[in-house]
Amino acid sequence: MDRVGFTTTIPLEILIAAGKIPVDLNNVFITSPQSHQLIEDAEIEGFPRNICGWIKGIYAVALKEGIREIIAVTEGDCSNTKALMEVLSLKGVATVPFAYPHDRDPQTLRLEMEKLMRHFGVERDAVYEAKERLDVIRRKVWEIDRLTWEENLVSGGENHYFQVATSDMNGDPDVFEAEIDAFLGELKNRRPYSDQIRLAYIGVPPIVEGLYPFLESHGARVVFNETQRQFSMPYGATDLVEQYRAYTYPYDIFFRLADILIELERRRVDAVIHYVQSFCFRQIEDMIVRSKIPLPVLTLEGDKPSLLDARSRIRIEGFLEMIEGRD
Numbered sequence: 001m002d003r004v005g006f007t008t009t010i011p012l013e014i015l016i017a018a019g020k021i022p023v024d025l026n027n028v029f030i031t032s033p034q035s036h037q038l039i040e041d042a043e044i045e046g047f048p049r050n051i052c053g054w055i056k057g058i059y060a061v062a063l064k065e066g067i068r069e070i071i072a073v074t075e076g077d078c079s080n081t082k083a084l085m086e087v088l089s090l091k092g093v094a095t096v097p098f099a100y101p102h103d104r105d106p107q108t109l110r111l112e113m114e115k116l117m118r119h120f121g122v123e124r125d126a127v128y129e130a131k132e133r134l135d136v137i138r139r140k141v142w143e144i145d146r147l148t149w150e151e152n153l154v155s156g157g158e159n160h161y162f163q164v165a166t167s168d169m170n171g172d173p174d175v176f177e178a179e180i181d182a183f184l185g186e187l188k189n190r191r192p193y194s195d196q197i198r199l200a201y202i203g204v205p206p207i208v209e210g211l212y213p214f215l216e217s218h219g220a221r222v223v224f225n226e227t228q229r230q231f232s233m234p235y236g237a238t239d240l241v242e243q244y245r246a247y248t249y250p251y252d253i254f255f256r257l258a259d260i261l262i263e264l265e266r267r268r269v270d271a272v273i274h275y276v277q278s279f280c281f282r283q284i285e286d287m288i289v290r291s292k293i294p295l296p297v298l299t300l301e302g303d304k305p306s307l308l309d310a311r312s313r314i315r316i317e318g319f320l321e322m323i324e325g326r327d
Contacts, residue, residue: 005062006071007081009167009231010098011113011244016130018120024168029057035305052277053207053304055080075099100250110241137173140180141166141232149223149267152192156222157212163228164205193221197323200224200264203275210308218320223267226260253285257292271296271323278303
């Protein structure tokens with residue numbers, strides 16, 4: 001089967017129906033042992049230093065992995081994706097645009113999906129059959145999420161991994177489902193966490209390593225991974241268009257905040273970590289996040305793949321001490 005890459009979450013059902021192997025290039029990039037080298041390779045090719053590390057990583061890993069076709073999300077994600085498409089086209093990579101309408105208009109979103117279906121030669125029935133298969137797996141990941149915040153059996157890092165992997169099902173839904181089943185089986189014999197501070201992590205998944213274990217070593221645990229949870233399509237919509245209208249990530253910060261505020265209360269969150277990526281327009285949204293969230297917020301910024309740096313560690317330690325002092 002042919003591999004098809006994509007720059008951020010797209011209607012995965014279409015690729016599965018078309019018999020393609022889905023590849024979330026973000027996941028391949030950040031899990032690569034050479035992730036830092038991939039950034040350098042892109043900069044050697046000519047990418048500016050002050051361009052988001054994820055864009056450079058996606059570019060380099062697509063070429064390294066020999067991906068010949070990519071779905072590029074041109075609206076609803078990084079504004080640099082259009083230029084990325086052009087550079088990849090120069091390298092002989094076929095690019096297929098997909099756009100989430102800013103106003104969440106259902107007719108516009110339906111047209112975008114239908115264009116994608118025509119491109120890959122699949123019919124509606126096959127797409128909905130694929131959706132039924134993927135939803136079985138998604139429901140199991142929802143259970144992992146529930147066990148994270150309601151029964152305290154799952155670490156923040158484990159929660160992050162299983163939810164973020166639903167963006168492409170690790171390229172093989174059957175193998176990924178078997179991994180989920182094995183993990184759920186392990187949890188039956190696990191003792192609950194007894195952490196003192198319950199945290200929410202909002203923003204794009206981190207480009208830095210070691211954040212979750214560092215938090216847990218200081219008595220705190222992430223019980224809500226905002227964007228990662230969205231990848232699992234957590235609302236159970238039966239209609240495909242409504243499923244991707246409910247998916248908050250591509251839309252404005254106020255739509256995202258409506259979901260965030262509900263989950264902060266439901267999960268009894270004490271404080272929030274807002275991760276922002278260097279050179280990303282979403283950094284500006286931090287002002288809105290801080291004004292709308294009625295909890296302590298720590299903003300962390302990441303640039304390139306690396307271990308959690310000393311400055312961030314000190315800031316986190318001070319933040320957690322402040323939270324403990326409020327009790």
